[in-house]
Each structure stands twice: as C-alpha cells, then as structure tokens.
Amino acid sequence: MEFFERFAIPHPSPAIYASMVAIAVVSIAIVVGLTYFKKWGYLWREWLTTVDHKRLGIMYIIAAILMLFRGGADAIMMRAQLSAPENKLLDAQHYNEIFTTHGVVMILFMAMPFIIGFMNFVVPLQIGARDVAFPRLNALSFWLFFAGAMLFNISFVVGGSPDAGWTSYFPLADNEFSTSVGTNYYMIAIQIAGLGTLATGINFLTTILKMRAPGMTLMKMPMFTWSALITNVIIVFAFPVLTVALAMGTLDRLFGTHFFASTNGGMDMLWANLFWVWGHPEVYILILPAFGIYSEVISTFARRNLYGYKSMVASMVIISLLSFVVWVHHFFTMGQGAFVNSIFSITTMAIAVPTGVKIFNWLLTLYKGKIVMTTPMLYSMLFIPLFTLGGVTGVMLGMSAADYQYHNTMFLVAHFHMVIIPGVVFAMLAALYYYWPKMFGFMLNDRLGKIGAWIIAIGTLVAFMPMFISGLDGQARRMYTYSEASGFGIWNMISMVGALMLAAGFALIVYNIYYSFRHAPRDIGSDPWDARTLEWATHTPIPEYNFATMPKIDTYETFWDSKKKGTTLFPDKIEKIHMPNNSGIPFIMGIIFFLWGFSFVFAMWIPLIICTLGIFACMAYQSFENDHGRYISIEEIEETEKELGGKR
C-alpha cells in the first residue's frame, strides 16, 4: 500500500473525486464503444498509425478543442470563485492549481495544437506538396504533444496539480514551497510536448523551404505559409531554451541541484529569464499564424488581393526578431534597474510598429473590396478592434515606469486575454469555419456561426474589460479572494457574466457542428468560398496524394488567376506517386513517452530506465527498418480522380 500512497491527491475535494469517476466512466465508455462498434481496427489503421498531414492536422484540432473545454472549465471555476467577495467555492490551494493548469493548458495544449493543426492541414496544400518533408516525424510530433498533454491533464487526479503558476517561478516552484509532485508534472509534461513541437518546427521549415510547387518562389507563397515559415523559425530557436530551463528545473526538484535555489550559489532570476526568453517568442508563435489566417480570410472575403504583401512579410520578420529581445518586460519590477528596463521598454513598444503595419494592411485590403460577410470574415472583423484594445494596453504595460502600477494586477490579465482571445482564438475559430468544408465536405451553418461569433465577442468584452478597471484599482491577479470593502465585487460579477457568455458561445459552436452534420448539404464542390490559394484547387474530399499532378505557379494567387483567366494550373500528365507507409512506431513511442514521464514525475527509477531503453529501442528499430514507402499507380490515380469529378 505504501507504494500507492504517492499517487494520492494531497488536497482532495468532492469535485476532484467526481472528476475521477467521470474520467473512469468516459474511458470505459470509449473502450466499450470501440469494441461494440468493432472500430479498433479502423482506429488503428486510419488514425493511430497515419502519417498523413491532413489526418494529423484534424487530430491536432480535435485535441485542441478538447483542451479548450478543459481550460474553459478551469476558467469558469476561477471566475465563479471570484464573482463575489470572500467566496468559499474554492480554497487558496485549489485556486492556485486551477490558474496554473488553466494557463498551461490554454497556451501549450490548446492554442499550440490548434495552430499546428491548421499548419499541418493547410501548409502542404498551400504550397502544392504531397505531404510534409518527414511524415513519420510529423506523426511522432503529434503523439509526443498528445502524451505530454495527457500526462499534464491527469495531474489533478493522480498526485496533485502544479500550483506555482504557468510561469512556475523559482524559488516558489522548488521542493521547499511546492511539495506535491505537481510541479514535476509541469516540468516533464511540457518537456515531452516541447520535443514534439521542436520536431514540428524542423519538419515544417524543411517542408516550406524545399517542397514548394514549381514556380512558387518565396515571395509567391500564400501569407499563411509565410506566417508558418516564420513561426517555425521562432520555434526552432526558442524551444531549446525551454528544454534547458525545464531540464534544470527537473534537476533542481528531483536531483537536489541548486540552479534556481537561493542558496549554494543558485539564482532564482535565471529561471525567470530563461522562461521568458522562450516565453515571449512563444507569444509570437501563437499570434503570427493567427495573422496568417486573418490575411487569408480577409483577402478571400474582401474579394481583393492582400494589400501590401511585401510589408506583411517584412513586418512578420521584424516581429520575429524583436520577439527575442523583449523578454525582460515580463518582470520589470524584479530588480534589473532603470537602464535595462528602459532598453526593454523601447524594444517592447517598437513591436507595436510592425503590428500596426499589419492592421493597416488588413484595413486597406478591405478598402474598395466587395466584402462578403461570412462567419470567418465576421471573426476577422471583430478581431481588428478587439485586438487593438488588447494591443494598446500592451504598449501601456510596456512602459517600464508605469508598469510598477500594472504589474501582477488584473490589468495585465485583461491585457493578455484581450490579445490572445481576439488574436488567436478568433483566428482559430475563423479557420475552423473557413477550412471545415475542406476537411469534412460540408459547411457549418453560417447563421448559427454568426450568432456564436457575436456572443463570443461581446462575452470577451464583458469578461475582460472590467478587469482593466479593477486592475487599475489594485486587484492583484492569482489571489483567490478579496474583501468586500475593496469594491472589486461588482467588476468581478460582470466578468462572471462575460465568462458565461463565452461558455454559451463555445457551446453554440459545438451545437452548430452537430446541427450542420445533420442538416448541411454535401454538394458544395471543392471551392465553396471562391477562394484564392492552392488548397482550394484540389478535390474535396482531398485524395491522399493531395494533387494528382504538380501545379505550376507563376503569381502569388495562381489559383485565383486560373479561375479568372482560365489558364491551366495543372499542365502535367499523371505519373505514379510515391507515398510513405503508415507506421505504428510514433504512436508506440508516444505511449512509452507517457509512461516515461509518469515514472519520472514520481521518481520511479526502474520503470524510468525501462522506458528509456524502450524509446531507444524504437529509434533503433526505426533506423534498421527498410521501409521505402509505396507507389500509387497511374490507373489508381485516374480512378480516384474520376470518382472525385475528373482530373484538375
């Protein structure tokens, strides 16, 4: 029994026991369901072992939506606790755990996979490629992300959740102050998912640099692909910093080193610096692909080519460079002195310039356009004013002298939610509506979509605008309650209403998916939006090889030109196509990594060593395996093309 005591939750509550039961019931239901409907084989062949970028993209997006609801549940609990002064719904410890997991889940396990999911689905199609450069590595990336996410998510029912904030600052995160295994989960789960993300970065950089269709020079790439390219450069250069920081944190917690301790020569500020050297570029990893989505959506529905293509690219490059030299603005108050603060203040405010260029480019794209107000377009239109509110308050926070007033107040919380939700979440929802017909062959209902968009936009304002006020009045973030005399009660009650509106908005999206699945027409063709880029040039459903023959590119919007001028996009004759085989290795490695991480969290060394050997065994197997892929014959391609309505 002693062995199992370590898995107990240090701080239980009825809600956690209820969650345990719910998790068990759902898991059993899934297993029983799969067995009853005899879907195990289908699941294994078509999804678990797939190396197809389209399917991996869809799996990323499904995982992201699941995590959105996990993080959203955390958010509702927090807002409920704060909705009235001296509320007793959650105690301080639970509140700490919930704001920690909310942050990690939303940034790393919701926003990241959402973005990487769309990159997976869209980028190879936009550049006219058959798959990514390393399809199997791509599958491994997904399963590492998924293993990390699942490991992090079980923390609250096995051993206790991390409770030191999503930034996990030392010395708070050290053993002395964070006694449960929670912070071990943080260090190791993020490490595993981070390895997957790094592999994605390498994979997509290679893909975009080397696998573009003939004629597509860098300056003829669609804007989303540009944003993906720059994002992946940031990933490759930022994530190793996180790897090292997490490894040092793990050593501190499990091997008794003193990197971030305040004794024996350690330096707690080193963690803060390393964390944000990764953490700030991470913000741009999230927002740049979102900008890419907006560029595609706005240009499609304004029926105009994107205004200022070159300045769009240049501004993204400048943002990516600046993103590495602003990290100190996350801790202006933590003792750097006026000189250092001033430098980072200036670099921070400088980011507003290229971002402003992008905003004006979108506005000028709309100017004299024939605007079609679809759901994705509505999200994009709501994004511009709301994001600007968030961005301008960011410049306020960037002024280091003034930051002493805003630091660690609800003002900051309001700011970053006002950039992340309109910036990233609206973009992902726009992309979900925009790419849904390409993914699943039917459109989501536009009327329900628009109602949802308005509810979410107004909900965002109602939830977060009051925080600007209570923050300026001095309400600290990460405090589980406040006194009635502070007068924060009314603002937090308004926020609660906004949070419920957001929940209703997301529920409406789920209902819309159900409704459209039941009622939407299926004969929508392959280009229902009358769009401009290559992903719409192939059939729906997309054949596994994407394009029967390679498109020939001569302008930035060749597909649009071919529709307007009637030129041929696909002049070549069909040849046999080389495709990679499915593989179970990435999935198996994901499972082993999960067990490896779990053993590591609880410092169970023998299972840890066994899992490590298992990982290396998989790598060796992979090295020795003689898998040259397979060919799809010309007859097969011709038949598929005929079924889908003729070769393009």
Add this chain to the structure above:
Amino acid sequence: MKIDHSLPLEYSTDENRLKILGFWIFLGAEVMLFATLFASYFILSGGTGDGPSGAEIFEITPVLIETLVLLTSSFTIGLMVHAMRLGRQKAMMGFFIATIVLGAIFLGVEIYEFVHYVHVGAGLQTSAFSAILLTTLGTHGAHVTFGLFWGICILIQVKKYGLTPRTTNKSFIFSLYWHFLDVVWIFIFSFVYLKGMM
C-alpha cells in the same frame, strides 16, 4: 526513387536532400540548446557557494587528452566522408570505426574526469557552479554517447547494404553531427576550462 547521378550519393535523391537540410536545421536548434547552457554557465560560474571553484578542480591533462582525441575523431570522420565519396567502402568503414573508437576513448576520459570532480567535492548537488558544469559537460557527453550507439547502427547498415543512397545519407548526417559536437567541445575547452583555469 529518382537518383541524380551528378551529385554525391548522399545528396542523390529528393528524400536525401530533405534529410540533410532538416538535419542542419536540427543543428541550429542544438546551437540554441548549447548557447543556453553556456549562458547559464557564465551566469552561475561564480555561484560556488561552499564548494570549490573551477580553478581549484580543473586538471589540464585529461582535458588535453579529451581535446586531442575528439579533434582527431573529427578529422577521421572527415576522411570517412572523403572515402565514401570515392566509393571505397572498406576505407570508409575503417575511418568510421576509428572515429567511434576515438569517441569511446573521449568518453572514458570524461567519465574519469567526472569521478575526479565528485571525488574532490564538486558533485551535482554541491553548488550551482558544480551543477551547471556537470550539466553542460554532461549534455555534451550524452550527445557523444548517443552518437556512439547511433554510429554503430549506421556502421552495421553500411556493412549489410554497402554504399547506397540511404546508408551514405545516414553516414553523412552522422558526420555533420560529429563535427558539431567537436565545435561545441572547442567552446567548452575555451570558455569552461581555459577561462576557468586562468
């Protein structure tokens, strides 16, 4: 698989070219990894607490042996690629084996060095300095160790299949990795040992 005969075997197919570029990008990430470790080392190198400082524990002899052995192994892996391009499989394998042997010697000396550090009271838990020293050296050492096993896997495949586009590609990528570890070692030699001993 289309093979372009105007290029060396390791570059001859599309897949091979992708893998080489991908590996260069991976090395870019590795540069960031070691850069972070070096930055942390510079910041924590004064944080000796109650433990010894670098000048008190560094020994020049094992470090010189390690440096000599690793630099030589980088030379032999260069010769390996040269022999591979000439299509001389035996010579190629010979240089490959020489590289792995030299790598193993390096690792042996490094293990001796670690034992020495722990022996003179600079263990992982002694101070922030000793921890970052052992972590930086250890990360490089772990890369070398991984390289030895990886190299042996490739060597077996070269023996089994001969010099094919696939095996030459793997060998070439391994050589990139090995040179990279050498570059990292030069930084360790200069900025950890020499700087620490001055």
